[in-house]
Amino acid sequence: MIIMNQKETPFMDAVLKYVKKGIIPFHTPGHIQGKGVSKEFAEFFQYALAADSAEVEHLESHHDYEAARKEAEKLLADLYKVDRSFFLCNGTTEGIQALILAYFTSQDTVLLPRNAHRSVVGGLILSGAKPKWVYPEIDREWKVATVVETEKWLEQSQGVSGAFHLYPNYYGMCQDLEKQVIDGLPNLVDEAHGVHLQFSDFFPKQALDFNITATVQSPHKILSSLTQSSWLHVKKKEDAARISQVLGIIETTSPNFLLWSSLDAARALEAEDNNRWNETVFRVQNLRKVIKQISGFKIFEPTKSHTEIYAMDPLKLMVSASDLGLDGFRFRDELRKRGIMPELAETEFVLFLITPAHQEKELAHLSKALEDISQNGVKSNRERINVPIYPRLKTVISPKEAFFSTGVSVKLSEADGCIAQEMIIPYPPGIPLIMPGEQITKEVIELTQYYKSLNWPLRGMEDKNTEFIRVIS
Incomplete structure (x- = not known):
């Protein structure tokens, strides 16, 4: 019997160790270690432990927090010009699954992009709705899924009960959402990466500018709220009541007031000062010019061949070091050695997330790190497939049906032709390589083994060594 030391705090220690390293994050959350929060929220957070409470003091309701929450949500709805907005404290996952449960049952078929987030699959499992997948276009040089082409999307829209859109995707790419809205049906949007789009004319249009039903956003990703805090917007009053009912079922009965307070403060900051987004865009434009002058690096920019990409968020920066012989994961490791951590690494590139909290100092540190990597002559010895x-x-x-079926664990290498009961999810970005109900192929097996060799975190499998996968027996 192993006797464990209960005085150890491995998770807390790991968090503190990262903070103390002084690494400059170009990843979520958007407040960038507190640099991007409002002065008011910084002062509030001095009382964080005391404010982690179950009670409030409010003129109308005295001790009931619901009145204060609804007042804050009305201000949020006013900022985004919608009928109703909801605070969420279980991330955008909560909002996505609430929308699916509010509109779809096991009798329904939903039109979806195949590069949807894992939370969408959770919503399908909970509701029983059947997916009708439309595959995104692929950039073969960058080995990245872009967005769904409009004609293909509309071709698949016959007979569906509604549509769930991804806009923008993880990398800031936007399809022509206006043309992809399906008239007369629920049009729901995962806008986790588009919460800021209304705050500058340099950004693509926000989903709410189109004829959608509701959208879920992640202000913690690029605004200034705390991780796990999100919000949901509903355009019409008649849709709000049903969504509210579903949220009442799936949201926690012990909400975190720190998360809700951070949402309130983030909304107030955006209402106060929008010009900071324009200033951020100008800084990123200058950074792009600098990176293009450094030997060995490429920045992803849509070309005429990317007819499916209608617009792109300028604050998402995809950079490749393949001309230096570096795959994305080795590139990330070299950045980490130089005090920089990107949002994610994939096989061919890394992604930098840039927010108003990144000032000239942080961007100069990034460009200096890239210059050092360029001059160092580091190469990757990993084989590409x-x-x-x-x-x-x-x-x-x-x-x-797959999730609740009887399953057995088989060797992944021998699973060709089996029906998956669980997901394999490269994380980030959290898009399932395979999901429950899909047939496993040799390509899935080879990709999984390849991603494992790159040390790309793979989630969703019971076997954390990714040697076995659960399939339907």
Whole structure:
């Protein structure tokens, strides 16, 4: 019997160790270690432990927090010009799954992009709704899924009960959402990465500018709220009541007041000062010019061949060091050695998330790190494979039916042709390589083994060594 030391605090220690390293984060949350929060919230946070409470003091309700919450949500709805907004304290996952449960049942088929986030699959499992997947376009040089092409999306829209859109995607790419809205049906949006789009004319249009039903956003990703805090917007009053009912079922009955307070403060900051977004865009434009002058690096920019990409968020910076012989993961490791941590690494590039909290000092540190990598002559010795990053998979049964079926664990290497009961999810970005109900192929097996060799975190599998996968027996 192993006797464990209960005085150890491994998770808390790991967090503190990262903070003390002084690494400059170009990743979520958007407040960048507190640099981007408002003065008022910084002062409030001095009382964080005391404010982690279950009571408030409010003129109308005295001790009931609901009145204060609703007042704050009305201010949020006014800022985004919608009928109703909701604070969420279980992330955008909560909002996505609430929307799916509010509009779809096991009798419904939902039109979805195949590069949807894992939380969407959770919503399908909970609701029983059947997905009708539309695969995004692939940039073969960068080995990245872009967005769904409009004509393909509309071709697949016959007979569906509604649509769930991804806008923008993780990398800031936007499709022509206005044309992809399906008239007369619920049009729901995962806008986790687009919470800031209304605050500058340099950004793509926000989803709420189109004829959608509701959208979920992640202010913690690029605004200044705390991690796990999100919000949901509903355009019309008649849709708000049903969504409110569902949220009442799935949201926690012990909400974190620090998260809600951070949402309130983030909204107030955006209402006060929008010009900071324009200033951030100007800084990023200058940074792009600097990076282009450094030997060995490329920045992703849509070309005429990317007809599916209608617009792109300028604050998402995809940079490749493949001309230096570095895959994305080795590139990330070299950045980390130089005090920089990007949002994510993939096989061909890293992604930098830039917010108003990144001032000239942080951007100069990034460009200096890139210059040092360029001059250092580091190369990767990892072998690359030529397998489609989004193999077309057959959906045999619904995600819910697969999830609740009897399953067995088999060797991944021998699972070709089996029906998956669990997901394999490269994380980030959190897009399932395979999901419950889909048939496993040789390409899925090879990609999983390749990603494992790159030390790309893979989630969703019971076997954390990714040697076995649960399939339907």
